[in-house]
Amino acid sequence: MSSYNEQQETWPDQPPSRKEMSRRQFLTYTLGGATAFMGVGAILPMIRFAADPILHKKGAGEFIKVVETGKITDEPQEFTFELQQQDGWYASTATLTAWIRKDESGEIYALSPICKHLGCTIGWNNNKTHPDEYHCPCHGARYTKLGKNLAVAPKPLDQYKTKIDNGWVYLGDIIPNTVANKEA
Ligand code: FES
Numbered sequence: 221m222s223s224y225n226e227q228q229e230t231w232p233d234q235p236p237s238r239k240e241m242s243r244r245q246f247l248t249y250t251l252g253g254a255t256a257f258m259g260v261g262a263i264l265p266m267i268r269f270a271a272d273p274i275l276h277k278k279g280a281g282e283f284i285k286v287v288e289t290g291k292i293t294d295e296p297q298e299f300t301f302e303l304q305q306q307d308g309w310y311a312s313t314a315t316l317t318a319w320i321r322k323d324e325s326g327e328i329y330a331l332s333p334i335c336k337h338l339g340c341t342i343g344w345n346n347n348k349t350h351p352d353e354y355h356c357p358c359h360g361a362r363y364t365k366l367g368k369n370l371a372v373a374p375k376p377l378d379q380y381k382t383k384i385d386n387g388w389v390y391l392g393d394i395i396p397n398t399v400a401n402k403e404a
Contacts, residue, residue, distance in 0.1 A: 281393060282303070282392065283383050283390035283392045284303055284390060286320070286330075286388070286391050287299050287388070287389050289328065289384060289388065292322050292389065293321065293322070294323070295321060296365060299318050301391065302314070302316070316391075317333045317341075318380050319331045319354070320389065321365065323399070323402065328382060329379055330389070331367045331377045331380075334378065336375040337359055338359070340358035342354045343356075343357070354367070356372070360372055363376065366402055367399065367400050368401065369400075375396075375397075379398065380392060380395070381394075
């Protein structure tokens, strides 16, 4: 009759016993699970760091401090301001322009200078034939003080979202004109 040790030497490739396999599985699962847990914990912050600029577009929805309210008159004035933008990993600074005035009730609004015909830049009172209007030099579009389209352009000038805070005018996103049909 052969001993256990003799059997092991005689049949080295004999499948392991049920008890031994179970212990190996336990160790495999435990070590594998712990390694996976540590791996995910290490990789997640890297994924978040890499994806963060994509998830957060900087610039949209922000208000920029532009000018003191005391400097705004009922005559439109041109003001420029800078917007820091982050699109994915690409950071840039855009210089924007707004025509700002206050109406007869004292409400301050700001118009975009982009012509609604084909996108040229409009100016105020720059056409002697049609004074006190915005005029586009490209194809002759004209707009009232409130940005209402008078010729060529199919729509009123867009305007900036405007916020007044502590004596300053802040401008935000560009939106469709909401003042064009008011009394100037
Ligand atoms: S782009 Fe302004 S009139 Fe054509």
